[in-house]
Amino acid sequence: MKGYGLPESTGAESRSNGPEEGRRRGSVGKLTPGGEAKNSGTRALLRLRFCDVAAGYAGEPGATSATLEPNGWLRTGDLCYIDEEGFLFVVDRLKELIKYKGCQVAPAELEQLLQCHPEIADAAVIPYPDEEAGQVPMAFLVKQPQSSINERGIMDFVAKQVFFV
Numbered sequence: 001m002k003g004y005g006l007p008e009s010t011g012a013e014s015r016s017n018g019p020e021e022g023r024r025r026g027s028v029g030k031l032t033p034g035g036e037a038k039n040s041g042t043r044a045l046l047r048l049r050f051c052d053v054a055a056g057y058a059g060e061p062g063a064t065s066a067t068l069e070p071n072g073w074l075r076t077g078d079l080c081y082i083d084e085e086g087f088l089f090v091v092d093r094l095k096e097l098i099k100y101k102g103c104q105v106a107p108a109e110l111e112q113l114l115q116c117h118p119e120i121a122d123a124a125v126i127p128y129p130d131e132e133a134g135q136v137p138m139a140f141l142v143k144q145p146q147s148s149i150n151e152r153g154i155m156d157f158v159a160k161q162v163f164f165v
Contacts, residue, residue: 002027002029012032015029030087044080050074078090092106098135101133110137114141121142122141123140
């Protein structure tokens with residue numbers, strides 16, 4: 001069983017029901033009954049409204065107003081999409097964006113790009129401090145067996161598909 005929940009709620013806000021839904025690759029299931037979601041498309045901030053969402057953060061009105069809207073919607077901080085059948089897919093964390101020269105770079109997008117390379121089995125991208133740019137993306141890679149790709153080849157591959165200021 002797969003599911004999705006938040007510390008600001010008391011339970012799973014989505015879950016797979018049964019083996020068929022559990023096989024939906026990449027999904028964390030469908031919203032639990034009684035819940036509502038706002039999502040304006042692919043890779044958009046997910047906002048949820050459930051009866052079990054906390055009223056706020058004790059002694060932290062700034063954090064409360066940044067997360068909870070007056071009309072009861074909770075800004076999850078997760079970039080998600082909901083497909084045509086109602087399955088929820090979590091794509092990235094908004095708060096984990098890399099700040100490169102004032103621009104926001106989503107590590108998940110760079111990871112997906114790297115994983116499209118036939119010689120790369122897996123990738124993880126993190127922010128690395130840089131005096132000039134603020135942060136730069138740094139990738140950790142697992143190469144495919146028998147891969148001969150090197151650092152320069154990877155950098156050239158990314159540079160052909162991504163524009164950095």
